[in-house]
Amino acid sequence: MSIVSDNMKYLRKLHGMTQDQFARRVGIKRASVGAYEEQRANPNIDVLKVMSKLFNVSVDDLLKKDLRKIRETPSLIPTDKPSVASLVSDPQEKEPQTLSSIFDQFYVPPAPAAQSRPQPAPVNVPSALVPPVVEPPKPPSPPTYSTPVAQPAPIPSFSSSFNNNYDNGTATIVQTPSAYEKTNPQAIPYVRQSQMKEYIEKFQQNDFIKRLQSFEFPLLPAGSYRAFEAGDDFSYVNSFLVGQQISNWYDIADGKMYVLVARNLGVVCRRVYNQVKIKGTLLLSSDKANIPTFEVPIKDVLEVWEIKAFFSTVLPEPTVSLDHLRYLVNQMHEELNQIKK
Secondary structure, eight states: OHHHHHHHHHHHHHTTOOHHHHHHHHTSOHHHHHHHHTTSSOOOHHHHHHHHHHHTOOHHHHHHSOTTOGGGOTTOOOOSSOOGGGGSOOOOOOOOOOHHHHHHHHOOOOOOOOOOOOOOOOOOOOGGGSOOOOOOOOOOOOOOOOOOOOOOOOOOOOOOOOBOOOBTTBOOOOOOOTTTTTOSSOEEEEEOGGGHHHHHHHTTOHHHHHHSOEEEOTTSOSSOEEEEEOOTTSSSSSEEEEEEEOOBGGGOOTTEEEEEEETTTEEEEEEEEEETTTTSEEEEEOSSTTSOOEEEEGGGEEEEEEEEEEEESSOOOOOOOHHHHHHHHHHHHHHHHHHHO
């Protein structure tokens, strides 16, 4: 099956993908890609089907035709700067309406007021005949002093919602309320591990969010934030992850760390790869080797928070300096030379 190996290698390079990127898109290991391209192994039918959908080429063409001859495969359209995102057209965003058009659509002019009775014309009296009214001076009031009381930053009321709808390539735009941008500094509610189960049930209830403990973090830009106590899936123990809300699935970038709230999964911290346009799923990968990589359907995702900062109550263990090791080795050499003399 050398022609399959040549076609796989050609299509991957044509669309500007590395072996690691291609492996994540197809859902296989990078070592398998190298084995396929070097003809040390043959891809199974499931891999061929995913490649067919990814590159818009039939399985029969992958097995029988040499796709390096571009003229024989008109469905392949190379570009000057190919990218993986060019395989599927981006969702079309709706053109925003102006405020005047919305006002004209819903504004109802008020009914004409009843005609009032005519009032008699005022009689002009010479000002010289009207005595001026002089008010007695008021005594000055004593100054009052009050101690200013620091008010905690308010928690904006908002029912967070994540756009997890993907149907035939169309997406609904979810706008984040501007109330968050008006609160500066903003109180950031945080969720402890003991509250995770209750949070999954009540994360859209404002009363529950307001009962959560909160803190202020003035260095973050304007946006909607929430903090979560990290579990065993994060590299640093006893940490809190500060995440900014992601409202739409197509804003999820490959390789970034996110906190996800999903059905039958709970609250997890993972490095995410967006496969919604290809498979309708998100690929979740952990930085820890003992945690496996798996996919979750986008329709099961309830919330997504991009990690912007984290803080830990435990400092990381110190690492041994290489310069210090070299110094110790040199000292040992000097001592051995002195012993030999």
